[in-house]
Amino acid sequence: MSVSSISGRLRRLNKTQKLSAAGISAVAAAALSLSLVPGNADAETEPQAISAAPVVFTSAAGAPQAKTIQSSLIEQHSTAEQLVKAADAAKAKKAHAVKEKAEAVSKAKAKKAKKAKAKKAAAKRGHQAASRSESRTPAFSNNLDGWIKESLAIMKSKGIPGTYDGLHRNIIRESSGNPKAINDWDVNAVNGVPSKGLLQIIKPTFDAYHVGGTPHDQYDPVANITASANYAADKYGSIDNVDSAY
Structure with missing residues (x-):
C-alpha cells in the first residue's frame, strides 16, 4: 500500500472517529440525565424533598455497545498509526538507499577521473622525458x-x-x-x-x-x-x- 493511500485512509478514519466519539458522548449524557430524573417526574407539581438515600446511577441500555465501538475505534487508530510509522520508515530507508547509491556512483566517477588524470600525467611526463632525451642527443650531419x-x-x-x-x-x-x-x-x-x-x-x-x-x-x-x-x-x-x- 502506498503512503498516499494510507494517509487517505487515516483522514477518513479520523473523521469517523470524531463522529463516533460525539455520538458516544451524547449517549452517555442522555443516560446520565435519565438516571437522575425520577420516574414520576411528570406527575409531580411541587418540589420534592431530596432523599438522603444514595442515588444509584444506572447505565443506559446502549452504554456497553458504545464502549465496544470506542475500543474498536481506538484499536483501529493504533493500527493506522503503526502503518503510517511503518510507511514512513520504509520511505526513509528507501531515501537512504538512494542517497548511498548516488554517493557510491559519485565516488566511483571521482576515482575513475583521478586514475585517468594520473595516467595522462604519467604519459605526459614520459613524453617530456623522451623529448628531453632527444634534445640531448646531438644530431650529426651527413658529411x-x-x-x-x-x-x-x-x-x-x-x-x-x-x-x-x-x-x-x-x-x-x-x-x-x-x-x-x-x-x-x-x-x-x-x-x-x-x-x-x-x-x-x-x-x-x-x-x-x-x-x-x-x-x-x-x-x-x-x-x-x-x-x-x-x-x-x-x-x-x-x-x-x-x-x-x-
Missing part, C-alpha cells in the same frame, strides 16, 4: 664533419682514444674524404682483400676491430672510422699517432 663528430662520440663511450684532428688528417690522406674509396692496386688488393672506406681498412681488420653499435659495413663512414681508430689505438696508442700507412 665528413658529422661522421667524425659522431665517431668521436662513440669512441668516447667505448674508451677509444683519438681527436678530431687525428681522424680528419688521416682520412684526408687515405681517401680524401670519400667513404666509397677502394684501393685495387696495393698488396692487399693483390691478395684479394683491398682496403676500403674513409680510413682504408681491410676486411679482416675491420671484422676484428668492429665497434658495437655501428653497422657491420666497411663502407659505412662511422663504422669505418671507429673500427680503424680502435685498430690504431691497439697498435699505435691512438689514431693521432698515425702519420702514414698503418
